[in-house]
Amino acid sequence: MLEASDSHPDIHWPSGFSPDQAHSFCQAQAVVHAPPAAAFALLADVTRWPDWVPGITGAWAGPLPRSFEVVFHGQRFEIFVGEHEPSRRLGWSGVGENVQLYQAWLFTAVAGGTHVVTENVVRGPAAKSLDALSPVWARRLNTLWVAQLKRLSESAPDQG
Template identity: 75%
Template sequence: MPGVSDSHPDIHWPSGFSPDHAHSFCQAQAVVHAPPATAFGLLAEVGRWPDCVPGITEACAGVAEDTFHVRFHGHRFEVYVGERVPPHRLGWSGVGAGVQLYQAWLLTEVGGGTHVASENVVRGPAAERLHALRPVWAQRMQALWLAQLKRLWENAPA
């Protein structure tokens, strides 16, 4: 499994959530033909996640600021935004279904659009079991999510 040396050097990992401490670590990258502000805005619009994130059927703002919950493959996750630096960085931690996770997004302006790097650390017994049974599950999920978001970003009004 990739470790911290494989992580993008500009990703900020909270204590205890580096790739070296993960039961599952995945990353995906793409260049989207949209400015960073467009990409960031759609990514931060949690209510739209059921339309673009495979497996998410519900996404709602939480009671406290910078919190929300999602229903992912029938499991509820409580999520807290740990880093928000528009339009370049977004990161959140989530707890639910026997796992803890941290997902980081880095949006960098490049000629003709935005380079998007997303990395995900998952810890816990459920992640450990799933990784043992299907080692590439998280990588496939991350790549599919990024492909869906790329489609939305590139079709969004500027």
């Protein structure tokens, strides 16, 4: 199980959403053999998430310039972007029934591509229940999400 001290030092946590205040905290990372802009663009295209993000069956741009909605395993979430630094970082908070979350993404250029890190803090009764039933659920989800991002970024037409 990850501890708050395992959080990447460059993640910016909003008030009330640090890993030590979470009911669930997880991290996933990978080196993507594509430039940061390619991986970032894929993640930032929210309306395409149902095509590749595990558990997402619907996604819509919201009324605010930096808000959107997703359906994740049958539950609707309202998402508000807190950080948007193209090709470098993206972070959002989400609210669903009995659950709140903050997910942060970092994109760092490295030799041969991009080091991608995502961390997720989840709070609320639903998170407590899921964590009790399956303590590795969030880590598996984030690992699948990063694996899909890696696969699609590396297979983009301009990556050769």
